[in-house]
Amino acid sequence: METAQLRYNWTDADIYEAFMGRWSEYLAGPFLARADLAPGARVLDLACGTGVLSKALAEAGAQVVGVDASEGYLEGARLRRPHPHVSYEQGDARHLRFDDNAFDAAVSTLALDVIPEVEQVVAEMKRVTRPGGVVASAVTQFFGGMPAFDLVYNTGAVLESAAARMRSARAGRTQFWPGGQAALWRKLGLAEVTEIPVVVDCEYRSFQDYWVTFTDGPGSVTAMLMGLSSGARAAIEQHVRAGYLVGLPDGPRSFPMIFRVVRGLVPA
Numbered sequence: 001m002e003t004a005q006l007r008y009n010w011t012d013a014d015i016y017e018a019f020m021g022r023w024s025e026y027l028a029g030p031f032l033a034r035a036d037l038a039p040g041a042r043v044l045d046l047a048c049g050t051g052v053l054s055k056a057l058a059e060a061g062a063q064v065v066g067v068d069a070s071e072g073y074l075e076g077a078r079l080r081r082p083h084p085h086v087s088y089e090q091g092d093a094r095h096l097r098f099d100d101n102a103f104d105a106a107v108s109t110l111a112l113d114v115i116p117e118v119e120q121v122v123a124e125m126k127r128v129t130r131p132g133g134v135v136a137s138a139v140t141q142f143f144g145g146m147p148a149f150d151l152v153y154n155t156g157a158v159l160e161s162a163a164a165r166m167r168s169a170r171a172g173r174t175q176f177w178p179g180g181q182a183a184l185w186r187k188l189g190l191a192e193v194t195e196i197p198v199v200v201d202c203e204y205r206s207f208q209d210y211w212v213t214f215t216d217g218p219g220s221v222t223a224m225l226m227g228l229s230s231g232a233r234a235a236i237e238q239h240v241r242a243g244y245l246v247g248l249p250d251g252p253r254s255f256p257m258i259f260r261v262v263r264g265l266v267p268a
């Protein structure tokens with residue numbers, strides 16, 4: 001069996017928390033409200049990362065298994081988000097060790113977009129969920145749903161072809177446009193499928209707090225920015241800073257972030 005390829009060196013839980021963990025924190029509550037799971041449900045949190053959703057699920061009364069490919073992130077989860085009703089374990093979302101129908105629900109946040117074999121992963125989520133159980137996911141809306149990123153991509157694209165290519169590669173992922181996940185849910189035979197946008201405020205304390213998530217983060221945008229010359233990067237930073245400040249003193253800014261939450265039932 002092949003091993004999961006962890007892209008962009010996703011091993012350091014602290015770096016993850018500063019970059020994307022903040023979105024997971026904002027998303028967990030609205031996601032759980034939409035997922036609508038029964039109290040006491042046995043829930044698989046697939047690609048659980050540093051455990052934000054797993055802990056929120058447990059606090060809402062679920063019995064949770066959080067599975068992730070990154071031992072570094074799991075270590076972070078065990079340290080930061082332990083809970084008597086959560087167990088964290090390493091595993092590959094494409095080949096789960098669990099029996100058919102082992103869970104009342106399988107859920108995942110911010111993960112389907114990072115695993116190339118999306119269909120295989122959702123099929124696994126369905127397989128391990130009992131008939132009548134819930135399969136739900138949330139990912140960012142890749143076109144139009146990430147203004148905090150668009151400021152960097154759109155500015156960078158004017159100045160550097162690498163940024164323009166990355167903008168097209170990301171925003172052009174139609175599977176994560178509105179209705180994309182729902183179409184996959186239906187294709188795989190899930191029933192009563194709904195997909196809705198959830199908007200959350202993504203807060204930054206200052207321009208520095210915002211900019212370091214791009215230059216020091218675990219993602220492909222960091223790889224792209226750090227692959228540029230320091231002069232090219234400084235030019236992008238200067239224009240992005242102007243877009244962040246909009247002529248006002250430095251300080252907190254809030255960007256809306258749109259997540260697409262899909263939910264379906266395993267046919268009884």
Ligand SMILES: C[S@@+](CC[C@H](N)C(=O)[O-])C[C@H]1O[C@@H](n2cnc3c(N)ncnc32)[C@H](O)[C@@H]1O
Nearest residue numbers: 004024047048049068069070092093109110111
């Ligand atoms: C953006 S993070 C999301 C983490 C978490 N769900 C959250 O909302 O914060 C994506 C996660 O997918 C995990 N991952 C990537 N490929 C995987 C695979 N094949 N199997 C399990 N986890 C995987 C990564 O290790 C990472 O923790």
